[in-house]
Amino acid sequence: MCEGEDTTIRVAVIIASTRTGRFGPTVAEWFAGRARRRPGLTVDLIDLAAAALPATLPDEDTAAPPQVAALAPRLAAADAFAIVTPEYNQSFPAPLKTAIDWFCAEWRAKPVAIIGYGRDSGGALAAAQLRQVFAELDAVTIRDGLLLPRYWELFAADGSWPRRSADCTMAVTTTLDRLTWWARALRDARTARPY
Ligand SMILES: Cc1cc2nc3c(=O)[nH]c(=O)nc-3n(C[C@H](O)[C@H](O)[C@H](O)COP(=O)(O)O)c2cc1C
Numbered sequence: 001m002c003e004g005e006d007t008t009i010r011v012a013v014i015i016a017s018t019r020t021g022r023f024g025p026t027v028a029e030w031f032a033g034r035a036r037r038r039p040g041l042t043v044d045l046i047d048l049a050a051a052a053l054p055a056t057l058p059d060e061d062t063a064a065p066p067q068v069a070a071l072a073p074r075l076a077a078a079d080a081f082a083i084v085t086p087e088y089n090q091s092f093p094a095p096l097k098t099a100i101d102w103f104c105a106e107w108r109a110k111p112v113a114i115i116g117y118g119r120d121s122g123g124a125l126a127a128a129q130l131r132q133v134f135a136e137l138d139a140v141t142i143r144d145g146l147l148l149p150r151y152w153e154l155f156a157a158d159g160s161w162p163r164r165s166a167d168c169t170m171a172v173t174t175t176l177d178r179l180t181w182w183a184r185a186l187r188d189a190r191t192a193r194p195y
Contacts, residue, residue: 009183010042011035012078016085016096018049023151026161027117028084031146034172035082041180044074048095055098068102075106080113080183081139082175085126087118092126100133107139109195111182113175114145122149138195140186144178146171 013032017024025047032043053067064072075081085092100107112134116123124147131141146168148154156163189195 008040008042009079009180009187010044010077011080011082011179011183012044012046012075013082013084014096014099015045015047015049016083016093016099018093018095022049022086023117024084024086027115027148027151030161031082031084031115031172035176038176038180041176044078046071046074048099051099053095053099053102055095057098057101064102071099072103072106075103078106078110079187080111080179081107082113082115082179083130084115085117085123085130087116087121087123087126090121090125091129096130097133100137104137107134107137109186109190110139111179111186112139112141113179114141115148115175116146117148117151120149122147122151140182142175142178142182144171144175146175 013028013035015024015028028045032045035041035043051067051071053071054065058065083096085096112130114123114127114130116127118126127145127147134141148168151162154162154166154168162168
């Protein structure tokens with residue numbers, strides 16, 4: 001390690017669901033809380049509902065709208081992304097696709113973990129489609145992540161989510177281990193050889 005080198009890994013946790021009454025923030029805050037417990041990780045929790053990105057993309061030479069300009073530095077600062085997404089009609093929500101499409105270099109050569117939730121599939125189909133989309137942007141979706149089928153069954157008696165015995169409380173450790181590994185490896189690679 002070089003003197004003065006920044007070893008902190010910055011993870012942007014993105015809440016993809018924007019609908020009224022959504023469950024997404026519960027999943028995202030749990031994941032972000034687990035990430036924050038780790039030394040050497042900082043977390044930026046990005047809520048696409050709050051970001052309120054315009055749904056219509058402009059022509060290429062048009063200046064970025066203020067909502068896009070506000071989000072750009074937060075994405076650019078991230079070394080890694082964790083996308084917390086529900087599954088809607090076998091895909092991910094439209095506001096997430098809009099958010100992905102507004103940006104380009106901000107995603108490039110960075111790792112992406114997918115945390116899916118839903119009914120029986122647990123978000124598996126949404127996750128598969130996200131892998132295809134992020135490949136186009138030269139982002140690296142990592143193998144490890146979480147799929148949470150029937151997430152409503154994971155409430156504990158005291159109302160907390162997820163209950164301590166749930167499989168996902170173990171899987172989150174592996175996901176954070178691997179996401180951190182990829183974040184360091186790709187940040188070093190981008191520094192040595194700009195993509
Ligand atoms: C329009 C719509 C379509 C849905 N389609 C699916 C689906 O294809 N697969 C699935 O597992 N769950 C599906 N669900 C259930 C959602 O995964 C579940 O409602 C979840 O809570 C949505 O996340 P949110 O509450 O954060 O918005 C759908 C829900 C909505 C509102």
